[in-house]
Amino acid sequence: xxxxxxxxxxxxxxxxxxxxxxxxxxxxxxxxxxxxxxxxxxxxxxxxxxxxxxxxxxxxxxxxxxxxxxxxxxxxxxxxxxxxxxxxxxxxx
Numbered sequence: 001x002x003x004x005x006x007x008x009x010x011x012x013x014x015x016x017x018x019x020x021x022x023x024x025x026x027x028x029x030x031x032x033x034x035x036x037x038x039x040x041x042x043x044x045x046x047x048x049x050x051x052x053x054x055x056x057x058x059x060x061x062x063x064x065x066x067x068x069x070x071x072x073x074x075x076x077x078x079x080x081x082x083x084x085x086x087x088x089x090x091x092x093x
Contacts, residue, residue, distance in 0.1 A: 035047070036048065
């Protein structure tokens with residue numbers, strides 16, 4: 001990734017990001033008036049850049065491209081039914 005490191009959204013972003021149509025990046029979640037400033041202070045660039053041609057936007061497009069929607073997740077089929085294409089992520093600590 002061009003922007004380096006792992007971006008933590010500090011809980012301001014709900015699960016499941018989706019690419020924005022015609023924009024840069026979109027995450028459903030709570031609008032926190034302090035989040036944008038804190039993100040820029042911590043990381044040195046805007047969370048919602050106005051251009052798709054900046055490193056953070058390009059990194060986010062790479063991430064969105066690599067994600068797949070799982071719509072059949074359940075206790076019996078964690079991560080969705082069918083054969084695994086990747087191993088499950090380790091438990092968070």
